[in-house]
Amino acid sequence: MNKTIVALSTARGRAAIAVVRMSGEDAPDIAKKFFSPFPQQPNFLKVGTLKTRYFDEQAMCVYFAAPHSYTGENVVEFHCHGGAAVVQAVIETCLQNGAVPAQNGEFSKRAFINGKQNLSNAEGIIEMIDAETASAAKAGADLMENKLGKRVMALQDELLDIVSSCEAALDYPEEDLELPTVGTARERLVHIGRSLDEMISTATLGRVAKYGIDVAIVGKPNVGKSSLLNALLGTDRAIVSETQGTTRDTLSESVNYKDIRFNFVDTAGLRDSTDEIELEGIKRARKAADSADVVLHVTDDPSDRSVYPTVRPQIRIYNKCDLFDEQPCCVDSLVVSAKYGNVDIIKETLYQMFSANEIESSDLLITNERHLSCLNRAKEQIVGAIHACDATTLDIVSTQIREAWQILGEITGTNAQEDIIDRIYSKFCLGK
Template sequence: METIIALSTPIGRGAVAVVRMSGDDTLSIAKKVFAPFPQHARVMQYGKVTVDDFADQAMCVYFSAPHSYTGEDVVELHLHGGVGVCTAVIDKCIEYGARMAQNGEFSKRAFVNGKQNLTNAEGIIELIEAENKLQLASGMNLLSNKLGKQTIDMQARLTDMLASVEAMLDYPEEQLETEDLPSVLNGLMDISKQLQQLLSTVKTGRIIKQGINVVIVGASNVGKSSLLNCLLGQDRAIVSSQAGTTRDTVTDSINYKDITINFVDTAGIRKTRYKLEQEGIRRSQCAINQADIILYVVDNHNTVIPNMDKPTIKVYNKCDLLREDKRGDYVYVSALNGENIVQLKDIIYDTLKIGQIDMSNVILTSARHVEVLTRTLNCIKSAIDNSTDNTADCIAQDIKEAWMTLGEITGQTSSQDIIDRIYSKFCLGK
């Protein structure tokens, strides 16, 4: 069976998160992200999970088919909690060939593979029935929501294009008034743009679902941890006057207005000979990569703030020590007495224009939708990118694959639909 992957623990905070994968390629995919891979089944192994821009400690255990929950090869990766690491690992595994599991798919496989007894099987049929009703309901919803409409519209346009290309291939002798290949490619570029636009809402979707990641950075001893505690309204991080106190990143969240804000406190960036602190600084870099907003904290006006390539709020801490008339282009706060902390939260909120998000627009929040649309985009890109080198039969295959993939959202995947379209659109035949 195809390899499926999903987060098995609840989304959000938690000390540990478990990502589970099941299917034929499970072990080979897991070996690409985790090392050293456990030598034996059912033995937990400590090691490192490595994706593009970071590595992190993790634990891994695998179960060989059929001795697993699903009856297939299963791997569990026990990762550090929090959204960033899990998302990155899941993304990487998808890149290596896994796909997002659908709701209840692990259980379904367990039943299909005979891992459950008869009584449970009766139960699962009811579950599937219930799920069907849900699917039906969400299908109706798909029709009435904008993502559904856009997807159906895109697929309809792909159907037209495929009908043109297929008619051209199956009726080479007819002088069809069909779109020629260049105009089909133009149409594909339109769809590609539309898909990219849709996928660009992923970040917004993630923010709505999981919150804004705000990373607090700055030189050592400017009071980043104090600021975190102040923003959280509780003592979360250890605070001391000694530079280099925070060695690991510290994460916690608050709900502000209608959104969650996840604050990450980082080790102060400085040259250090302490190994542990070096590791902490490396993690800071990793946190910065996952950030939506950076709070760059200073305690004097002489600090040069590097360009972080992300929305950055310059925060001047310890403003209680500064005379009012000396203030410039900073957000002046005092972690000590709480001055301007609410304003800082407002600025964070406003930076990503959260209040201005039009919730009636399409915002992708489902990992499955994101994955389907990404795969569709890849097929379309392949069709466009190879159009000068490839013959029509290959271009048609890419378009067909894009069409089939979109069908995973719309439910339309029967090639009879394309054939029907060919005959309704063109006058064909001897």
């Protein structure tokens, strides 16, 4: 029998209420020893007295009877006053009466073991908890709702169907099934390959939803990069001065725009220098540009048509337009005044550039590296199986389809190894 575990499920710190959760067959019996009156019915909150060693706490208690609970086991929750001392005393009381402390993610791991959730559901929950923008939360919610799991399982089902027809053809050679089977299998595999491609292609937008867009601000000294950062953030974050070479180190700061996170990096001005510190700053600036999703190449010269040397997409920003006699007009450029104007046009352009508006209406986005890797690996097997169809080697077709089936199973956990499961659940916070 699993031991009954206990942990604080809400955030640690001063708060109006805190929820302490116990899960395990004994949870109600343990709770009855110190909470009265214990709720007679499941799923209803009941006000009562929770007797700790130090004081009596007026709390609320609810229990969920197995299997109708988050973990699939008996679960008891105490909604008590927030704050370190009360929580500590309530947990201590649970421990003294037979519960043991939960490990990180142990509640969710038990839910997985009891068939209450699959691995991608669980990863969705982690993404929801970690989300700092609505779009990241939506991507997590979609995962939690098992949208990916359902699609993957449908593909697995289809693969099993193809395998079984291949095996039948191999087992009964006298029926001459091989050729027609190969033909249909090929067609169905091409279709599956397309579905996988479609899911894989959502990963770029998925990254935007989950992590946001990394934007490096680069250019010569004094063109107004730091002023631009401040204007984009709406705060006085970076030091601005008319002295060239003010910014030495890279400076990263994020801001949300229309539910997308923009991660801006202000950098040192690019110029020839013999100053060791400045050279290091310039090196860091180039590194930031090389790893950004997009580069804002800032200039304050309206006749400047130069391009920043990078493989990353870039937008030229003509800054200080309040000083220009003539407005530069150049495709892929934006004209702004960081000091006097509104720079939202930059955020809006980036937003459109990354199709962030499609996140809200998207049905499913791949936001998890592990899922992406499984989909890519499964795709490789499908491509291999299609080639094997062309060579009419049904046994190889069948082996590769099985392999693809296995790999897809790792997404939902139908055949995930113990260490993958442990790694996923260890990412949960305590009490989840």
